[in-house]
Amino acid sequence: xxxxxxxxxxxxxxxxxxxxxxxxxxxxxxxxxxxxxxxxxxxxxxxxxxxxxxxxxxxxxxxxxxxxxxxxxxxxxxxxxxxxxxxxxxxxxxxxxxxxxxxxxxxxxxxxxxxxxxxxxxxxxxxxxxxxxxxxxxxxxxxxxxxxxxxxxxxxxxxxxxxxxxxxxxxxxxxxxxxxxxxxxxxxxxxxxxxxxxxxxxxxxxxxxxxxxxxxxxxxxxxxxxxxxxxxxxxxxxxxxxxxxxxxxxxxxxxxxxxxxxxxxxxxxxxxxxxxxxxxxxxxxxxxxxxxxxxxxxxxxxxxxxxxxxxxxxxxxxxxxxx
Ligand code: NAI
Ligand code: MG
Numbered sequence: 153x154x155x156x157x158x159x160x161x162x163x164x165x166x167x168x169x170x171x172x173x174x175x176x177x178x179x180x181x182x183x184x185x186x187x188x189x190x191x192x193x194x195x196x197x198x199x200x201x202x203x204x205x206x207x208x209x210x211x212x213x214x215x216x217x218x219x220x221x222x223x224x225x226x227x228x229x230x231x232x233x234x235x236x237x238x239x240x241x242x243x244x245x246x247x248x249x250x251x252x253x254x255x256x257x258x259x260x261x262x263x264x265x266x267x268x269x270x271x272x273x274x275x276x277x278x279x280x281x282x283x284x285x286x287x288x289x290x291x292x293x294x295x296x297x298x299x300x301x302x303x304x305x306x307x308x309x310x311x312x313x314x315x316x317x318x319x320x321x322x323x324x325x326x327x328x329x330x331x332x333x334x335x336x337x338x339x340x341x342x343x344x345x346x347x348x349x350x351x352x353x354x355x356x357x358x359x360x361x362x363x364x365x366x367x368x369x370x371x372x373x374x375x376x377x378x379x380x381x382x383x384x385x386x387x388x389x390x391x392x393x394x395x396x397x398x399x400x401x402x403x404x405x406x407x408x409x410x411x412x413x414x415x416x417x418x419x420x421x422x423x424x425x426x427x428x429x430x431x432x433x434x435x436x437x438x439x440x441x442x443x444x445x446x447x448x449x450x451x452x453x454x455x456x457x458x459x460x461x462x463x464x465x466x467x468x469x470x471x472x473x474x475x
Contacts, residue, residue: 153179153181153182153183153213153214153426154182154183154185154211154212154213154214155175155182155183155184155185155212155213155214155215155216155422156184156185156186156187156208156209156211156212156214156215156216157172157184157185157186157187157215157216158186158187158188158189158190158209158215158216158217158218158220159186159188159218160189160190160192160217160218160219160220160221160400161190161191161192161218161219161220161221161400161402161405162218162219162221162399162400162401162402162405163218163219163398163400163401163404163405163410163458164190164218164219164220164400165218166405166406166408166410166412166458167218167396167410167411167412167414167415167416167458168216168217168218168415169462170412170415170416170458170459170461170462170465171216171412171415171416171418171419172184172216172419173462173466174416174419174435174438174465174466174469175216175419175422175423177466177469177470178423178428178431178434178435178469179423179428179431185208185212187205187208187209187215188205189201189205189220189231189235190220190221190231191220191221191222191223191400194223195223200220200223200231201231201234201235206234206235206238206239209235209239209391209393210238210239210391212391213426214391214392214393214394214422214425214426215391215392215393215394216394216395216418216419216422217393217394217395217418218395218396218400218415219395219396219398219399219400219401220232220399220400221399221400221402229268233266233268235393236261236262236386236393237262237268239386239388239390239391239393240262240388240389240390240391241261241262241386241387241388241391241392241393242260242261242262242287242290242291242294242387242388243258243259243260243261243290243291243294243295243385243386243387243388244258244259244260244261244365244384244385244386244387245257245258245298245384245385245386245387245421246258246259246365246369246372246382246383246384246385246397247383247421248352248369248372248373248375248376248382249376250352250375250376252352252353253352253353253355253375254356255348255352255355255356255357255358255372255375256298256302256356256357256358257358257360257365257368257369257372258291258294258295258298258357258358258359258360258365259359259360259361259362259364259365259366259368259369260287260288260291260321260359260360260361260362260365261291261362261386262287262362263282263283263284263287263361263362264281264282264283264317264361264362264363264364265279265281265361265362265363266362266363267279267280267281267282269282281315281317282317283317283318283320283321283361285320285324288320288321288324288325289324289328291359292324292325292327292328292329292359293328293332294387295325295328295357295359296325296328296329296331296332296334296359297332298357299329299332299334299335299336299356299357300332300333300334302356302357304334304335304356304357305334305335305336305337305355305356305357306325306329306334306335306336306337306356306357306358306359307336307337307338307339307344307355307356307357307358307359308321308322308325308326308329308336308337308338308339308358308359308360309339309340309341309344309358309359309360309361309364309365309368310322310325310338310339310340310341310360310361310364311340311341311342311364312338312340313340318361321361322338325338325359326338341360341364341368344358344368345367345368345371348368348371348372348375349371349372349374349375352372352375369382369384369397370397373397377451377452378411378451378452379396379397379398379414380396380398380410380411380412380413380414380449380451380452381411381413381414381417382396382397382398382414382417383395383396383397383414383415383416383417383418383420383421384396384397384418384421385418385421385422385425387425392422392425394418394419394421394422394425395415395418396414396415396417396418397414398414408457408458408459409449409450409451409457409458410449410458411449411451411452411458411461412449412458412461412462412465413439413449413461416435416439416465417435417436417439419435420432420435420436423435434469434472435469437468437472438465438468438469438472439465441468441471442461442464442465442468445464447460447461447464448461449461
């Protein structure tokens with residue numbers, strides 16, 4: 153398995169080495185190679201991500217990705233959006249698990265309000281919200297299949313009461329859920345977001361459009377104690393990229409305060425994708441063991457640094473190997 157590693161900016165170069173070391177401990181057979189994209193590269197070379205970088209990412213079996221800071225360039229197109237488009241990573245999978253709840257947020261990742269079709273006029277700016285039959289069908293099918301596998305329930309997050317584009321999205325999700333024989337309901341995204349926070353145990357798989365999924369998944373961080381804990385997978389038919397939900401957190405970058413759990417859990421999702429379910433479970437067990445010893449980063453009320461937490465995690469994994 154060839155893994156491209158993009159550390160990125162801000163806390164990326166602090167949390168990704170922890171995740172990579174965990175992967176190396178479990179899978180010494182994996183081959184890692186670095187790819188540099190992001191603000192740091194832009195500041196040095198004037199280009200945040202070039203065609204060679206995209207080619208390098210495409211050459212990998214999977215990608216482990218930190219986070220990147222948005223460069224201060226008015227004509228700049230989000231690098232992550234570009235990567236998601238070029239690699240056609242259409243399904244953004246964001247699990248949110250805690251005491252008594254296990255939610256899988258599945259966000260359409262290539263269209264909607266992040267279609268990239270936008271322009272500025274004298275007295276207004278426009279962004280086109282594109283919802284296609286093809287785009288909706290493949291994400292609906294992906295989500296229905298996940299719900300089916302979990303013998304669960306599919307909630308379709310939408311705003312069809314206001315947006316015609318979501319009437320289409322909802323319609324196709326209902327078709328796919330019905331075809332898959334999955335129980336479903338549809339809910340308006342604003343009320344749904346509050347209800348997920350108030351009654352998380354009532355939710356299983358939630359499918360929604362791009363921006364709504366972005367907001368819903370960050371808000372769901374409230375259920376688990378913050379953004380430092382949430383992993384994600386960006387999955388397409390040929391490529392897959394794993395990254396924490398959080399960004400580059402410039403406010404704490406370089407201070408050894410970042411929580412590496414989101415990045416480490418993203419590497420567990422990578423293992424799961426690679427078919428190594430056992431490895432993914434080992435990672436979650438090691439995280440639980442370290443937290444049980446009271447070792448926590450400041451966002452979780454502790455005093456451990458990123459590196460100390462990483463060392464403890466690595467030791468917990470080594471301890472698992474002993475008979
Ligand atoms: P952010 O997620 O970087 O930070 C939000 C807040 O959460 C900050 O107070 C930060 O300190 C805290 N936080 C985030 N991750 C943490 C961790 N692992 N441990 C402890 N605390 C953590 O979002 P923000 O501030 O809106 O964006 C900062 C930069 O990141 C921007 O340039 C933005 O464009 C970029 N960004 C990049 C993403 C990506 O590459 N996937 C995703 C989201 C934002
Ligand atoms: Mg976000």
